[in-house]
Amino acid sequence: MPSQGKGNRLDASAMMRLTLPYIVFTLICAKNFANAAGDHWCYTQEECDAHTWSGECQTGKQQSPIDFTQKNTIQRNDAVRLRFNRKYSDAQDHFMVKNNGHTIQIQLGNDITSDLVMDGDYFKGSYRFSQLHFHWGSHEDKGSEHTVNGNGYVAELHLVHYSNDYKSLKEAVGTKNRRGLAVLGIFFEISNEDNHALQPIVEAISRVKRQEDDLVRVDIPLNVSALLPNDLSLWRYYGSLTTPSCNEVVVWTVFKKAVPISRSQWEAFKASADTKGKSIVDNYRPPQSTINRKVYFLNNVNRERMPEAGEDDRSPPLADSFYENAQRAVNSKAGSSDDKNNQHGSNSGPGRAEVVNSALTGFIFLSIFLQVLITTVFKCR
Numbered sequence: 001m002p003s004q005g006k007g008n009r010l011d012a013s014a015m016m017r018l019t020l021p022y023i024v025f026t027l028i029c030a031k032n033f034a035n036a037a038g039d040h041w042c043y044t045q046e047e048c049d050a051h052t053w054s055g056e057c058q059t060g061k062q063q064s065p066i067d068f069t070q071k072n073t074i075q076r077n078d079a080v081r082l083r084f085n086r087k088y089s090d091a092q093d094h095f096m097v098k099n100n101g102h103t104i105q106i107q108l109g110n111d112i113t114s115d116l117v118m119d120g121d122y123f124k125g126s127y128r129f130s131q132l133h134f135h136w137g138s139h140e141d142k143g144s145e146h147t148v149n150g151n152g153y154v155a156e157l158h159l160v161h162y163s164n165d166y167k168s169l170k171e172a173v174g175t176k177n178r179r180g181l182a183v184l185g186i187f188f189e190i191s192n193e194d195n196h197a198l199q200p201i202v203e204a205i206s207r208v209k210r211q212e213d214d215l216v217r218v219d220i221p222l223n224v225s226a227l228l229p230n231d232l233s234l235w236r237y238y239g240s241l242t243t244p245s246c247n248e249v250v251v252w253t254v255f256k257k258a259v260p261i262s263r264s265q266w267e268a269f270k271a272s273a274d275t276k277g278k279s280i281v282d283n284y285r286p287p288q289s290t291i292n293r294k295v296y297f298l299n300n301v302n303r304e305r306m307p308e309a310g311e312d313d314r315s316p317p318l319a320d321s322f323y324e325n326a327q328r329a330v331n332s333k334a335g336s337s338d339d340k341n342n343q344h345g346s347n348s349g350p351g352r353a354e355v356v357n358s359a360l361t362g363f364i365f366l367s368i369f370l371q372v373l374i375t376t377v378f379k380c381r
């Protein structure tokens with residue numbers, strides 16, 4: 001673009017001086033409203049359930065969970081690996097449990113980070129285990145967040161990981177990188193027998209029956225990877241956190257094969273309560289739209305051990321991705337290959353940055369108009 005004259009630069013600076021107070025005021029107000037809405041949310045009461053969640057929960061285009069159907073998924077039969085480091089497959093000698101009023105959350109230390117690392121084909125980089133938590137229902141046919149052909153499972157476990165490109169879960173959530181987090185979702189179905197891998201967590205729940213701010217240490221061995229099903233066939237898609245503020249930063253992996261949970265183990269989850277003593281149950285968000293999204297079903301997934309530091313990685317994961325093939329075609333036209341700058345896929349509509357720029361420009365002109373109007377009114381008096 002040709003450079004602008006001095007007069008234009010002065011105009012721009014004056015424009016900013018005039019409009020900055022309005023912008024600052026509006027941003028502060030917006031932040032306060034967002035906090036007010038985000039602080040109080042729930043699943044089962046009309047005044048605060050999922051339909052009232054604000055921000056990206058309402059405006060997002062890649063929200064989670066979703067319903068998996070034959071129609072909205074693309075099946076792939078090529079061999080794909082999920083790799084876990086040695087620590088991931090070892091039992092931890094203790095863990096921490098918390099009842100936060102929305103779910104039962106497990107982490108391995110006081111901080112939500114760990115030495116458990118996974119990667120795999122099409123992930124692009126490795127992910128660090130942060131925490132796991134559950135969603136469960138009041139009846140056998142509901143409770144999971146994701147559904148299959150419209151049918152729910154009694155519960156769903158989420159193993160939350162963040163990209164090793166970031167220092168913390170919080171940083172990864174705040175980046176707006178659509179692959180900042182990797183969450184593994186596991187369905188549960190009622191069985192006559194206990195799930196032994198789940199039992200340490202079931203015992204821990206009895207120690208946090210009521211919501212508390214504190215984490216409780218549990219000295220029972222827990223093997224996180226034993227919670228995975230043997231058959232790793234999975235759905236994968238780009239989506240969001242399923243709780244406010246619903247950030248679209250998650251590459252989702254949901255396993256098709258459900259793992260067992262006995263009735264008494266399910267009862268333990270249903271016995272937990274919030275600070276008011278109200279049962280925590282049906283703590284799932286309903287499925288969201290999959291319009292304009294690709295959802296893959298990977299039929300041939302194998303589990304492997306990830307090489308440790310210093311070990312030769314003879315067959316590193318495929319960094320390239322079928323997701324990016326379409327994206328690359330778009331990028332090569334635009335002269336950019338940075339995935340982080342193209343977080344919303346290859347849709348032909350305007351990007352988020354363009355929308356924000358247009359909105360900001362509109363806002364600035366509106367502010368100037370108001371300023372002129374106010375000045376005119378006072379001068380008229």
Ligand SMILES: [Zn+2]
Binds near residue numbers: 133134135158242
């Ligand atoms: Zn969850």
